[in-house]
Amino acid sequence: MTPADFDIAGKGDAVRLRLTGDWTTGGLGRTAGRLESALAGASSIELDISGLGRLDTAGALALVRASRCSLPAEAWATRPEAGRIYAMVQRLGCEGVPPTRRSDPITRSFARIGHGLIDAGQEAMLSLAFLGRLIVAVGVMLRRPGRIRWPAWVSQTERAGLDALPIVVVTNFFIGAVVAFIGADLLTEFGAAVFTVELIAVSVLREFAVVITAVLLAGRSASAFAAEVGSMRMNQEVDAMRVMGVDPFQALVIPRLAALLVMLPLLTFAGMVAGLFGGMVVGWTQLNLGPAFFLDRIAQMPDVTNHLVVGLSKAPVFALVVAAIGCRQGMAVAGDVESLGRRVTAAVVQAIFAIILLDAVFALMFLELNY
Template structure:
């Protein structure tokens, strides 16, 4: 292996004007000897660059030469004196990537900037909605095809998801609904007591829990718990290229990953909603018994006679839609994950936020729809 020669330079005056003469090997292993000296070069603008004595040169040495030339204020490109195999090309390449970046323009905070952000947000919302609807259509076609060919359904995956996302979520949903029912009963008892109408607390609990709170609480808990789980699972598979491996084996991600989760959530969400509704009614019954001295038998009899059964079916009719939307958003965001951990975290956050947003918006749409139907 050839030994390296120490680099050197000199800024001299000759017939060609001021000349920056280079000597020795300018490589990453040697240029640290000259860094401080080259930073101190100033005051004289060289007219040409002499490379006749230059030995080995790599991009690190070329960068140091380019930096020195620029700090003297000399025009580019330099007039090169002497012969060298790679000096001219390396200096051109390094200089092309060493141009000082232009300062960023100051942020515009005026009306035009606000309109620009509004327009960009609207376009992004349109694109996201369109992509979600396209994914919904693809999912429905896949599920319809699998239902028409039930032997292709992955029953083991469906049952596993039903247990993980359904049965395991039942305790927390029942717990939350029980306490929400208690809160509704306390509010009703406190407010209606001023009008000597405490008995109507039963109707308040019945209508609110059967029609709204049972299914909405279930949807929000699933959006927070199941969405994050599904998105993280599918995103991790995407990062590990497991989905690409499936496609190589001839397996479709929609059949293997998405369809079992969608079917499991559509089946389990009504069951969870039913449990949440019963728990909420039980919480309201406990408060009515403790605070209003309303016997549970009286409570149930009055609810049976005063709250129509169609209120129960209104709440239950929303649950499959909520389950479908929650699982759909979770699977789509999981499939959007790239190869980095940051994209996985972003997709998980987006999945939860979109899931909760979709539950609230859909519930409002259902409320308007049933109001127009007079239910």
């Protein structure tokens, strides 16, 4: 292989370019850069290919770029095969479709908003379709209780409920302790430190226990549901179930939904006890409010039962939302790992957002009911 080279005769706008050697991928080397610098000011180029060896698309591209598509077509008459290669590269490089003009930032911003709205609408429609299929599956299960898969229900109850008990108890303990610290520090300035007990009871029973427990299960169980069901979708196990006559909703969705529906109220109650215990420990150590006084003060609160009922009444709704979102995102997984990761992330984010939104709706509803 002879390395590519060239000679240039003449100066100014009109030059004569003589090519020598093999203008191929292996023979170019740094010749392309030197040629582009040498032809920088030339507008008329006469081409001599008498010394040209082989030519491929890489060499043709170097000539097109260096000459800025100004080499005459008749110069390739003695080498028609090389001329065809050069003409093809010149047509693609110089006569191709011009690059799409990038729109201005304002247009791109509105386009992103529009795409987001379309995606949100499609997501809402798919969620409604999932909800409809879930209602049908629940109706079939109630009509034919013999099809209930009790082993799956028990297994999911243990994994989604009992295994989450330690983290729920510990987290709510520290939440109750933090509320007690804040209340003790704030109410002591007004000489009302004793009302820290009421603050702890109301905040833990009514809001923090159920919300923190639901958020923990959203991060723990909703992601697990989406990953498990999504992996089965990727491995075509869900399709295999349908072929064998097994309803995926009966086998995969309903056991997980029932598990959270049963366990989230129980975990919420455990979180309430842990939160009150954390507040009691802080009140005992910081305010010298003994456990007997703490519990007696809570028992004497006129609305303590209402606060307990409000907190526990939210748990089943949060359980349905967390389980449904996790399973729905798992059912929407495509056949690649990237889709699985996106759906798991979406399951956690949507579940937490739904919990906060529903908690605000509950707060407004109970406020209107004066409960």
